[in-house]
Amino acid sequence: MSLVCLPKHATKHANRLLKASDYNHVFEKAVRSSDRYFTILARPNNRQHARLGMAFTKKRVKLAVARNRLKRISRESFRLTLDKFRADYVVLAGAHCSKASNKQLFHSLEQHWQQLNKKCGKL
Numbered sequence: 001m002s003l004v005c006l007p008k009h010a011t012k013h014a015n016r017l018l019k020a021s022d023y024n025h026v027f028e029k030a031v032r033s034s035d036r037y038f039t040i041l042a043r044p045n046n047r048q049h050a051r052l053g054m055a056f057t058k059k060r061v062k063l064a065v066a067r068n069r070l071k072r073i074s075r076e077s078f079r080l081t082l083d084k085f086r087a088d089y090v091v092l093a094g095a096h097c098s099k100a101s102n103k104q105l106f107h108s109l110e111q112h113w114q115q116l117n118k119k120c121g122k123l
Contacts (some may be wrong), residue, residue: 014049014051015049015050015051015052015078015082016051016052017052017053017088017090022051022088023053023055023090025043025088026041026042026053026088026089026090027041028043029043030090031043031119031120033112033115033116034094035111035112036097037094037097037100037104037105037108038091038093038094038097038108038109039093039094040089040090040092040109040112040113041089042087042088042089042119042120043088043120044086044087044120050078050082050086050088050089051088051089052075052088052089052091053088053089053090053091054070054074054075054090054091055090055091056070056071056091056092056093057093060092060094060095060097061097061098063098067093069102070091070093070105073102073105073106076106077105077106077109077110077113078109078113081110081113084113084117085117085120087117087120089116091109
């Protein structure tokens with residue numbers, strides 16, 4: 001039996017939305033934040049930590065390489081701000097996300113996390 005070691009920066013299994021019911025819970029009564037790169041839906045949860053889900057469709061982002069890049073960037077941005085939030089988030093691709101630089105995408109996500117944190121705090 002071999003042990004798999006995750007890097008320090010890996011997103012934990014508990015910090016991810018895994019089931020369709022988890023996604024549906026967020027979609028039902030979501031607080032929304034949008035720009036040209038992303039649409040992020042959020043819903044406060046009763047857990048001690050935030051959870052992230054991603055839905056990058058082939059219709060919006062054609063190439064698998066581009067979808068994987070968006071997932072990596074989203075996970076990394078979420079990981080850097082993970083301790084500040086207590087909500088479930090679903091990240092959706094915007095119209096111009098494939099053409100944006102990594103810096104633009106990180107900046108966009110940072111703005112979304114801040115906006116949604118304020119909106120979820122008011123609920």
